[in-house]
Amino acid sequence: MLPGINGYEKCNGCGLCTLPCPIWRQSYDSLLTFAGRARALQGGAKIEEIRNSVDACILCGSCEAACSMGIRTVDITLKLRAAINKNNEEMPIQRYNDQALTETTILLPNAALLADKKTLKLTTGLLNIPLAKDNSQDILLFLLKKFEVGFIPEAEMLEGFLRRLIRLRQVVIADGLFKRYIRALIPELHTEILGLGEALLRLPAIKNALKPTDLYIIEARSYNMDFKRCMPFYTEISSQTGCRMNLDLQRIAIPTGGCINTETGNEFTPKSTGQIRWILEGRSFDRIVVESVEDIGLLKNAVVGVPVVHVAELAGENAL
Amino acid sequence: MTELPQSIKNSPDPVPPDSLKGVPRQQTNPSRWNGDGWEAFVAELVSQGITINQGLANRSGYITDGGGIAMGLPRGVLVARSPEDIATTLKAAQKYKVPVSVRGGGLTTEGECISFGALQLDMRGMSNVIHIDETNLTVRTEAGIYWHSLAEALRRRGLDYISAPLNMTSSVGGTLGVGGIDINSPKFGCSADQAIALRVVTPTGEIVECSEQENTELFERVLLGYGQFGVITEATLKIRPFTPITMHYFYYSSLRESVEDLRFLVEEEAADYLGILTMLDRAINLLVAFDSDEKEREFFNKYRKRIKGHGEIGFALHMAAHYALHPWRVKEALYLLERKRSLLPELSPPGHMQEGKIIDRTVVFSRAVWKFWGGKKMIIPDLATSSEKFAEAVEKGNEVCRRYFPHYTLYCVGIKLFGSFESRPRYELSCIPPDAHDFGYGCEFEPMLGNHNYSRDHFQSFKNEIYDIGVDMGTSYYRFGGMMKGYIRRAFGDELVDKHLAMKQKADPAMILNPDVIF
Ligand SMILES: Cc1cc2nc3c(=O)[nH]c(=O)nc-3n(C[C@H](O)[C@H](O)[C@H](O)COP(=O)(O)OP(=O)(O)OC[C@H]3O[C@@H](n4cnc5c(N)ncnc54)[C@H](O)[C@@H]3O)c2cc1C
Numbered sequence: 001m002l003p004g005i006n007g008y009e010k011c012n013g014c015g016l017c018t019l020p021c022p023i024w025r026q027s028y029d030s031l032l033t034f035a036g037r038a039r040a041l042q043g044g045a046k047i048e049e050i051r052n053s054v055d056a057c058i059l060c061g062s063c064e065a066a067c068s069m070g071i072r073t074v075d076i077t078l079k080l081r082a083a084i085n086k087n088n089e090e091m092p093i094q095r096y097n098d099q100a101l102t103e104t105t106i107l108l109p110n111a112a113l114l115a116d117k118k119t120l121k122l123t124t125g126l127l128n129i130p131l132a133k134d135n136s137q138d139i140l141l142f143l144l145k146k147f148e149v150g151f152i153p154e155a156e157m158l159e160g161f162l163r164r165l166i167r168l169r170q171v172v173i174a175d176g177l178f179k180r181y182i183r184a185l186i187p188e189l190h191t192e193i194l195g196l197g198e199a200l201l202r203l204p205a206i207k208n209a210l211k212p213t214d215l216y217i218i219e220a221r222s223y224n225m226d227f228k229r230c231m232p233f234y235t236e237i238s239s240q241t242g243c244r245m246n247l248d249l250q251r252i253a254i255p256t257g258g259c260i261n262t263e264t265g266n267e268f269t270p271k272s273t274g275q276i277r278w279i280l281e282g283r284s285f286d287r288i289v290v291e292s293v294e295d296i297g298l299l300k301n302a303v304v305g306v307p308v309v310h311v312a313e314l315a316g317e318n319a320l
Numbered sequence: 321m322t323e324l325p326q327s328i329k330n331s332p333d334p335v336p337p338d339s340l341k342g343v344p345r346q347q348t349n350p351s352r353w354n355g356d357g358w359e360a361f362v363a364e365l366v367s368q369g370i371t372i373n374q375g376l377a378n379r380s381g382y383i384t385d386g387g388g389i390a391m392g393l394p395r396g397v398l399v400a401r402s403p404e405d406i407a408t409t410l411k412a413a414q415k416y417k418v419p420v421s422v423r424g425g426g427l428t429t430e431g432e433c434i435s436f437g438a439l440q441l442d443m444r445g446m447s448n449v450i451h452i453d454e455t456n457l458t459v460r461t462e463a464g465i466y467w468h469s470l471a472e473a474l475r476r477r478g479l480d481y482i483s484a485p486l487n488m489t490s491s492v493g494g495t496l497g498v499g500g501i502d503i504n505s506p507k508f509g510c511s512a513d514q515a516i517a518l519r520v521v522t523p524t525g526e527i528v529e530c531s532e533q534e535n536t537e538l539f540e541r542v543l544l545g546y547g548q549f550g551v552i553t554e555a556t557l558k559i560r561p562f563t564p565i566t567m568h569y570f571y572y573s574s575l576r577e578s579v580e581d582l583r584f585l586v587e588e589e590a591a592d593y594l595g596i597l598t599m600l601d602r603a604i605n606l607l608v609a610f611d612s613d614e615k616e617r618e619f620f621n622k623y624r625k626r627i628k629g630h631g632e633i634g635f636a637l638h639m640a641a642h643y644a645l646h647p648w649r650v651k652e653a654l655y656l657l658e659r660k661r662s663l664l665p666e667l668s669p670p671g672h673m674q675e676g677k678i679i680d681r682t683v684v685f686s687r688a689v690w691k692f693w694g695g696k697k698m699i700i701p702d703l704a705t706s707s708e709k710f711a712e713a714v715e716k717g718n719e720v721c722r723r724y725f726p727h728y729t730l731y732c733v734g735i736k737l738f739g740s741f742e743s744r745p746r747y748e749l750s751c752i753p754p755d756a757h758d759f760g761y762g763c764e765f766e767p768m769l770g771n772h773n774y775s776r777d778h779f780q781s782f783k784n785e786i787y788d789i790g791v792d793m794g795t796s797y798y799r800f801g802g803m804m805k806g807y808i809r810r811a812f813g814d815e816l817v818d819k820h821l822a823m824k825q826k827a828d829p830a831m832i833l834n835p836d837v838i839f
Pocket residue numbers: 385386387421422423424425426427428429432433443463464484485486487489490491492493494495496497498499500501502546547548550551552553689690694698799801834837
C-alpha cells in the first residue's frame with residue numbers, strides 16, 4: 001500500500017477502463033493505462049516503475065467514467081504524479097482576494113478561453129455572466145497549470161476562494177479538471193456547477209441551432225469526470241437535435257487531446273492527431289461544433305471544407 | 321486415496337489427482353516452470369530485435385485471469401506487434417523449450433491464459449482493424465482486438481459483429497479459440513463459426529493463411545482449439561448491418577419450465593436472441609429479443625401463448641400470492657425485490673435506449689455483468705449439453721449451487737450448430753457437446769460472492785461438483801481447460817483425447833504453446 005494513495009487495490013482487472021483510454025488506443029500497451037498502473041501497484045511494483053504511465057496520462061477521465069468499481073482513477077493518477085514529482089510538494093500558493101462577490105453567477109475561464117477574446121466576449125454575453133474582476137483569474141490559471149502535475153491544494157488553502165463560490169447560484173467552469181475539483185468541494189445543493197458547453201447548450205437559441213448533420217465535440221474532461229450527471233443531459237441534447245457527438249459506445253467522450261499540458265507529457269502521451277482521426281473516422285457531417293476553444297484550431301487543421309465553430313457562435317451574429 | 325484408473329496413469333498427460341472425484345485436496349495452480357534455458361532464449365530474441373519485458377510492473381498485469389483464482393507471474397512479457405515477431409519467438413521457444421502462454425482479453429476463469437513462470441504473449445498489441453468490406457459484409461482484423469473496439473469501428477459504418485461474448489474485453493483471437501457464446505447464438509452459433517479465414521502462426525513458427533478452402537485442417541484445429549495449434553494473428557469475420565434490439569422478459573417460478581421453453585423457442589427459431597437469467601430458484605427470467613418488428617410480431621402471434629412465462633405484472637401477482645402464503649420467506653421476497661429494482665433498470669439504461677430498443681447490447685450486458693457478478697474473483701463453472709440432457713443438467717447444477725452459496729445466477733443459452741462433427745471437425749473436443757445435433761445448450765453457474773470470503777477449496781469443490789455432472793452425464797463444458805484439464809480426458813474419453821494429443825505433439829514438438837490448458 002502506498003502511503004496516502006488508495007483505491008487502486010479495488011481494481012479487479014476487468015479492463016473496461018482500457019477501452020476508451022487514448023493511450024491504449026495509440027499504444028496497445030496495458031501498463032500505460034490506469035488498469036496497468038493499478039495492477040502493477042497491486043503486484044508490488046515501485047512507483048518509479050510506473051512513472052512513464054503516470055506522466056503519459058492526459059487526465060481525460062475516460063477511465064473513471066468506465067470503471068466498473070467506481071474507482072476515482074483521476075485522483076489516484078494525480079496523487080501518483082505528485083508523489084513522483086516530489087518538487088511540487090512545496091508549491092507556493094498566491095494570495096486570493098477575499099472580498100465578497102456581488103454577482104450570482106460567474107465564469108471561471110481557462111487560459112485558452114481568456115486568450116480568445118472574441119469567444120470570451122460572446123460567451124460571457126450569452127450567459128450574461130461577468131468575469132470575476134479581481135485576481136481570482138490569476139489564481140485559477142496558476143492552479144490549472146499546477147493541477148496537472150499533481151499539485152492539489154488543501155481545501156483550507158483555498159478557503160477564501162471557495163467561500164466566495166459557495167455564495168453563488170451558479171459557477172460555470174471552462175476547465176473540466178477544475179470543475180471536478182470544485183464539485184467535490186462545494187455542495188451542489190447551494191451552487192450549481194456547470195461546464196461551459198453545458199451552460200451554453202441550456203440556452204434555447206443555441207440548442208435549437210444544432211442540426212442532425214453537425215458533429216458536436218464535447219470537452220471530454222468536463223463530461224467524463226462528471227459522467228453520471230452529464231451523460232443523460234448530452235444524450236437528451238443529441239436525441240432532440242439529432243446531432244452526432246464525440247461519444248464512444250460506452251457513451252464516454254473521446255478526448256481530442258486539446259487540453260494536453262506540455263509540462264507533464266512524455267513520448268507515450270497520446271497525440272491529438274490520432275485522437276481526432278479516431279473521432280472523425282467513419283462519420284459524416286457538414287459542420288463541427290466545439291465546446292473547447294483549444295479544439296477549434298485542432299479540428300480546422302484536421303478537416304478541409306467543413307466549418308468549425310465554437311458552440312457560443314451558434315447563437316448567431318446578432319446574439320448580443 | 322482414490323486409485324487412479326490404469327488408462328489415466330499410463331497416459332502421457334496424467335490427470336492431476338486433485339481434480340478427481342472424492343479427492344479432498346484441490347489443485348488451483350499448475351506447477352511453475354523451472355526457467356531452464358530462459359536467459360539464452362531471451363538473449364536470442366534480443367539479438368533479433370525482440371524485447372521481452374521482465375520488469376515487475378509489466379508482469380504484474382498478467383498475474384491472474386478473469387477468474388482471479390489461478391495465480392502465476394510470467395517470467396517475461398512480449399506484447400505482440402507482428403506475426404513475424406511471434407514466429408521468431410515461437411521458433412526460439414521450440415529450441416529452448418520455453419512455454420509460451422497466449423493472452424487476449426485474459427477472461428478465462430480457469431487460468432488457461434496465465435503463464436506460470438514462462439513467457440506471456442500479449443496479443444492485444446495487435447488490435448488494428450485492417451479492412452471493412454461493406455459490400456460483402458466481412459471484416460479483416462488483427463486478432464488481439466477487443467470485440468468492443470471492433471464494434472466501435474463497425475458501428476461508425478452502421479455495421480456490427482455477429483456474435484461475441486457478452487463481455488466487452490474479450491478478444492477476437494481468444495474467443496475464436498474457445499467458442500464465444502452470445503444471446504444470439506441460437507441463431508448464429510458461436511463466434512468461432514463467424515470466422516471465414518485466419519492468419520495463424522503455428523507452434524513451430526510458420527505464418528500460414530487458412531480457411532475452409534485453404535489449409536483447411538489447420539483452420540479446423542485452430543478454431544475452438546484452445547490455442548493448442550497456433551496463435552491467431554488476423555481473422556476475417558462475417559459481419560452484419562447493425563440493428564437495435566427489442567427486449568422482452570418472461571418470468572417463471574419453475575426452472576424446468578423455463579428451460580423447456582428456452583429449448584422450444586430455440587428449436588422453433590422463434591426469436592433472434594434468447595437466454596435465461598435466474599434471480600432465485602423460484603424467480604427466473606427468460607430474455608427474448610428481436611432484431612426486427614416483424615420477428616417480434618410473429619413471436620407474439622405464434623409462440624407467446626405456447627410458453628408458460630408470465631409477464632411482469634402477472635408474475636408480481638403470482639409471487640405476491642406465494643409470499644402471502646409463505647410469510648416466513650419474507651427475506652427472500654425482499655432480496656428478490658431489491659434484485660429486480662437494481663438489476664432491471666441496468667438492462668435498459670436511458671443512454672443506451674432508442675425508442676424503447678436497446679442499442680449496444682454488449683455494453684449494457686457487460687457493464688451489468690461486472691457490476692452485479694464481477695469482482696476480483698469470478699467462479700463460473702459451466703456445462704454444455706445436447707438438447708435432451710439440458711434440463712436435467714441445469715437442475716443438477718442448480719442443486720449444487722444451492723448447497724454452496726446463498727445467492728447465485730444461472731445463465732443459459734442455446735448454440736446453433738452449422739453442420740455435423742464430420743463436416744466441422746472443429747466441434748470435436750470442444751465446447752460443442754459430443755451428442756448434440758442442430759443445437760447445443762450451455763449453462764453457467766455463477767455464485768454471487770458479495771463480500772463473503774470463501775476459501776479456494778470451497779470454490780474448487782463447488783466447481784468440481786459441477787464438472788462432475790458433466791462427466792456423469794457425458795456433456796461438454798462451454799469453456800474448458802486450465803484447472804479443469806483433468807476433466808477433459810474423463811468427459812471425452814481416452815480415444816478422442818489421445819487423437820488430439822498426437823496431433824498436438826506433431827504440430828508442437830516441444831509442447832510449448834499454451835501448456836497446461838488441455839495437455
Ligand atoms: C465476466 C465474464 C463474462 C463472460 N461472458 C461470456 C459470454 O457471455 N460468452 C462466452 O462465450 N464467454 C464468456 N466469458 C468467458 C470469456 O469471455 C471467453 O472465454 C472469452 O471469449 C475469452 O476471450 P479472451 O480474449 O479473454 O481470451 P483469453 O482468456 O485471453 O484466452 C482464451 C484462450 O485462448 C488462448 N488465446 C488467446 N488469444 C489467442 C490467440 N490470438 N490465438 C490463439 N490462442 C489464443 C489463450 O491462451 C487461452 O487458452 C466471460 C468471462 C468473464 C470473466
